[in-house]
Amino acid sequence: MIGVLIKKGAEASIYLGEWCGRKVIFKKRLPKKYRLPELDRAIQIQRTKHEPQLIHKAKEAGVPTPIIYMVDLEEATIVMEYIEGKRIKDILNDLTSEERIKISRQIGKLIGRLHKSGIIHGDLTTSNMILTPEGKIALIDFGLSEQSVDLESRGVDLHLVKRALASAHYKYVNECFNAIIEGYEEEMGSDLTRDVLNRVAEIEKRGRYVAER
Amino acid sequence: MYEGLCLGIESTADDFGVGIVSFDGEILANVNDVYIPERGGIHPREASRHHANVAGKVIAEAFKRAGVKPKEISIIAFSQGPGLGPCLRVGATVARALASYLNKPLVGVNHCLAHIEIGRMINRVRDPVTLYVSGGNTIVSAFEAGRYRVFGETLDIAIGNCLDVFAREAGLRSEPGKPLGAVIEELASRGRRLVPLPYTVKGMDLSFSGLLTAAVNLLREGKYPLEDLCFSLQEIAFSMLTEVTERALAHTEKREVLLTGGVAANKRLQEMLRVMAEEHDARFSVVPKEYATDNGVMIAWAGILCYKYGLTTSIERSFVKLKWRLDDVEVPWFEG
Ligand SMILES: Nc1ncnc2c1ncn2[C@@H]1O[C@H](COP(=O)(O)OP(=O)(O)OP(=O)(O)O)[C@@H](O)[C@H]1O
Ligand SMILES: Nc1ncnc2c1ncn2[C@@H]1O[C@H](COP(=O)(O)OP(=O)(O)OP(=O)(O)O)[C@@H](O)[C@H]1O
Numbered sequence: 024m025i026g027v028l029i030k031k032g033a034e035a036s037i038y039l040g041e042w043c044g045r046k047v048i049f050k051k052r053l054p055k056k057y058r059l060p061e062l063d064r065a066i067q068i069q070r071t072k073h074e075p076q077l078i079h080k081a082k083e084a085g086v087p088t089p090i091i092y093m094v095d096l097e098e099a100t101i102v103m104e105y106i107e108g109k110r111i112k113d114i115l116n117d118l119t120s121e122e123r124i125k126i127s128r129q130i131g132k133l134i135g136r137l138h139k140s141g142i143i144h145g146d147l148t149t150s151n152m153i154l155t156p157e158g159k160i161a162l163i164d165f166g167l168s169e170q171s172v173d174l175e176s177r178g179v180d181l182h183l184v185k186r187a188l189a190s191a192h193y194k195y196v197n198e199c200f201n202a203i204i205e206g207y208e209e210e211m212g213s214d215l216t217r218d219v220l221n222r223v224a225e226i227e228k229r230g231r232y233v234a235e236r
Numbered sequence: 237m238y239e240g241l242c243l244g245i246e247s248t249a250d251d252f253g254v255g256i257v258s259f260d261g262e263i264l265a266n267v268n269d270v271y272i273p274e275r276g277g278i279h280p281r282e283a284s285r286h287h288a289n290v291a292g293k294v295i296a297e298a299f300k301r302a303g304v305k306p307k308e309i310s311i312i313a314f315s316q317g318p319g320l321g322p323c324l325r326v327g328a329t330v331a332r333a334l335a336s337y338l339n340k341p342l343v344g345v346n347h348c349l350a351h352i353e354i355g356r357m358i359n360r361v362r363d364p365v366t367l368y369v370s371g372g373n374t375i376v377s378a379f380e381a382g383r384y385r386v387f388g389e390t391l392d393i394a395i396g397n398c399l400d401v402f403a404r405e406a407g408l409r410s411e412p413g414k415p416l417g418a419v420i421e422e423l424a425s426r427g428r429r430l431v432p433l434p435y436t437v438k439g440m441d442l443s444f445s446g447l448l449t450a451a452v453n454l455l456r457e458g459k460y461p462l463e464d465l466c467f468s469l470q471e472i473a474f475s476m477l478t479e480v481t482e483r484a485l486a487h488t489e490k491r492e493v494l495l496t497g498g499v500a501a502n503k504r505l506q507e508m509l510r511v512m513a514e515e516h517d518a519r520f521s522v523v524p525k526e527y528a529t530d531n532g533v534m535i536a537w538a539g540i541l542c543y544k545y546g547l548t549t550s551i552e553r554s555f556v557k558l559k560w561r562l563d564d565v566e567v568p569w570f571e572g
Contacts, residue, residue, distance in 0.1 A: 033479075033486035055482075056515065057508040058475045061430055146439045167437060179391060183439040189563070190385050190487075226391060228559060 025049045025100075034070075034166060042092055042102050050074075052099040067099045070166045075101060077142060077168040084140035086133050087161040106161045112149035115192050115199070127199040129160050131206025134180065137162075138219075139210055143169050143176045148187040178222030181207075185223070238262075240310040242543070243298070243334070244536025247327030248319030248347050249372055250278050252287040254298040255533030256309070259540055261357055264302035266526060266533045267294050272410065277400065278371075284322035291330050298532070306338060313539020316344030316549070317557035319372065324556040332551055343539040344549035347530075348375060348562040352384060353541060354534035355496045355523040363572035365490050365518075367481045367509065370497035370530075371396035376440060376481050377562060378488045379570055386563045387484040388440030395473055396499045398444040402469060405452050406462055420466045421502050427467025431460050435472050440480045440487075447472060470504055478508040485516055496523040498530075541569045 026040020026049055038049040052067045054060075075091040082088050089103040111130070115123060130152060137144055144151075145167030153161045169176065184203060188196045208216040240259035246252070250272075256265040271286035273279060299306060314331035317324060328344075335342040352366050365378045365387075374395045376388035393401075396417060403416035408423075410416045433450050436443040451469050454460055485493060493513040495506065506522050513520035527533060542548070545568045 031486075033483040055475075055479075055512075057478050057511040059430060059471050062435075062471060062475060066435060148439065167439065179438055179441070182391075183441065186386075186439070186441070190380065190387060193381060193385075 025051075039105060045092070046105045047092060048089065048103050048105045050101045050103065068096055071096055071099045071101060073168070074165045075103075077165040077170070078103070080140065080142055080170070081137055081144075081162065081165065081168075084136045084142060086136050087155075087159050088165070089161070089163060106153050106155060106163065108153040108155040108161070110150050111152040111154060111160070112191055114154065115149055116195070120198065123195060123199060124202040126154070126160070127202035128206035130184075131203035131208075132210055133160060133162060133206075134184070134203065135207040135210025138172075138177050138180070138207075141170050141172045143171050143180050145169060145180065145183075147180060147184045149191055174218055174222050177219045178226050181219060182223050182226045238308075240540070241302075241304060241308055242311045242313055242343075242536040242540045243295075243309050244313040244315075244345070244350075244532045244534070244539050245327045245331050246315045246347070246350075246530050246532045246535045247287050247323050247330075248315050248317075248530055249323055250283050251530040252290050252294055252327070253530060253532035253535075254294050255531060255536040256298055256302040256304065257533055257536040257540060259310075259544075261537065263533055264304065265298040266531055267298045267301065268531060269294050272412070276404065277397075278320070280320040280322045283320065284326050287323060287326040291326065295330070295334075306334075309338060309340060311341045311343055311539060311543050311548075312338070313343040313345050313535050313542075314554075315347045315350065315535050316554070317347065317560035319347060319556075319558065321556065321558050324558070328554055328556050332554055336551070341543065341548045342551065342554055343542045343547065344554055345535050345538040345542065346560055346562060346565045347535075348373060348377075349384065349565050349567070350534040350538035351496050351523075351528075352377065352494070352562075353538045354527050354531075355494050355521075357537055358527050359494065359521040359523060361492050361494050361519075361521055363490055364492035364494035365481060365485045365488060366494045366496065367477060367500075368497045369395050369477065369495075369499035369505070371400060373497060374442060374444075374477070375562060376484045378484060378490055379567065379572065380488070382570075383565060383567055384562050386561070387487065388442065388480040391438065391441050391443045392445040393448065395442075395444060395477065396497070398448045398473065399469070399499070401448060402451055402455070402465075406455055406465075415498065417499055417502060420470065421504065423463050424466040424470045424504065427461070427463035427465070429460070429464045429467070430471060431464055431468040433468055433472045435476060437476050437479055440483050442476050442480055444473065470502070474502070474505045474508050477505065478512050481509060482512050482516070485513070485518060491518050493518050493520045494523065495521070496528045498528065500528045501525050545569055 026038035374390040
């Protein structure tokens with residue numbers, strides 16, 4: 024038994040338990056019956072291997088992330104530090120406007136640091152951000168992350184933030200996104216930020232109708 | 237006697253369709269005429285010429301099948317977007333002409349919304365996560381706070397487009413009643429071996445262009461049997477679609493999954509979604525083909541819903557909206 028199940032996500036089951044006397048999270052990726060077994064296994068292993076690597080790179084870039092204690096590919100399980108705190112998703116709507124802007128700016132800085140170091144998070148929803156009791160924000164769930172410095176990848180990453188805000192925090196999309204961009208700009212500089220934002224605008228228009236198909 | 241009747245016109249892409257539906261949801265007519273290009277993909281101009289040519293005939297046939305007279309119609313609905321400009325404009329023009337001639341209210345309907353609403357009506361689904369997959373759209377949506385929110389969508393091309401382009405590259409031809417996607421499905425059923433192709437999910441969004449390019453490259457190399465390529469293309473693309481739908485389902489905690497659009501006809505995609513939904517104790521349903529592909533009935537039904545909430549469209553505001561987003565539309569009639 025590896026601990027108590029605290030969340031059954033779409034991809035993985037998250038258990039809270041103990042490992043060598045530490046309070047830890049066991050993230051175990053579950054087989055997906057709808058996928059061909061060989062494809063499923065390949066995706067599971069790829070993500071289980073990949074996630075700790077990118078969590079580590081993010082930490083080097085100055086972004087708080089959980090410490091990785093162990094990786095078990097056979098079981099598709101990652102053992103990592105349990106980060107105390109509250110999910111941004113659960114608190115963002117109830118904050119004062121001032122606090123919301125402050126937190127959003129901080130989030131923007133973290134994303135800027137990732138991008139500056141060539142890391143794309145790949146799943147920037149507010150349930151993957153934890154506000155710790157010390158007032159720091161940690162990012163989790165790097166299962167869909169990749170290494171890239173492409174404008175396109177950066178644009179998509181920010182587009183996902185906006186998408187996440189629009190579904191879970193639709194009243195504050197603009198307020199939060201603008202503050203996120205301010206923070207992002209502090210890290211990335213105004214030229215790059217402008218380029219990325221132009222790309223975001225382009226991405227929003229895409230994906231539907233093309234002139235000819 | 238009917239409480240009211242709506243005539244709906246669909247002309248977003250290659251179909252020109254007319255449906256007649258009563259206000260309480262009885263379907264009286266569903267007539268379609270599809271433009272099949274000589275070669276290649278849809279050329280919007282040629283498709284629009286086709287639509288203009290068949291419009292009169294399709295409308296007359298719809299009245300005949302419904303057994304009603306034009307003056308019995310109470311409202312005219314048309315697909316106002318998103319879609320191909322020249323095609324949309326034919327439908328809008330015909331709708332405007334009919335509405336002015338009969339002196340009836342006009343309702344401009346969002347095409348994606350109509351796909352969801354007809355599915356909810358026909359399949360008796362209340363509050364689903366909907367996967368809408370067609371030649372022009374790939375959207376995962378669910379109702380939240382007054383609208384159908386888009387949880388995931390393609391970042392480049394639509395899944396149907398991806399399948400169609402691959403099929404054309406492989407020299408496959410569609411036949412009446414057997415679109416290119418169905419041709420691929422048949423070949424895939426004889427494929428056995430999974431060929432490595434890129435699997436690209438970004439959050440709840442998807443990308444198919446890398447997959448398409450890789451598949452086309454392998455096709456040109458000629459190393460693998462076409463059956464195996466079709467099989468692999470389907471397995472990878474549909475696994476991606478199911479994964480993002482699952483994420484939306486877990487995120488929204490809804491209890492129903494609805495599959496619609498032209499690609500919904502695919503049995504393998506249906507199977508994957510069914511298996512996924514079962515694991516979440518969610519009810520899965522597929523919209524029947526005649527109402528899942530583009531059709532006038534869905535436009536008529538969505539038109540009725542809008543009309544009942546006073547959402548009519550004046551002639552001046554009836555211009556087509558090529559990129560009209562699903563989540564721009566208020567859905568005041570929704571009761572989960
Ligand atoms: N290191 C951690 N410390 C604290 N809580 C965590 C940690 N890792 C995961 N969690 C909790 O578990 C939840 C799910 O984790 P995670 O996002 O990694 O899994 P997932 O299956 O990819 O989820 P989803 O499909 O929702 O993105 C998080 O939202 C968070 O509440
Ligand atoms: N059995 C099948 N398997 C996979 N794809 C299919 C199958 N049958 C049809 N399709 C695909 O469905 C698409 C057509 O969808 P539809 O009839 O909804 O029209 P559309 O013009 O693409 O729709 P929209 O305007 O809603 O984007 C084509 O890409 C076709 O190849």
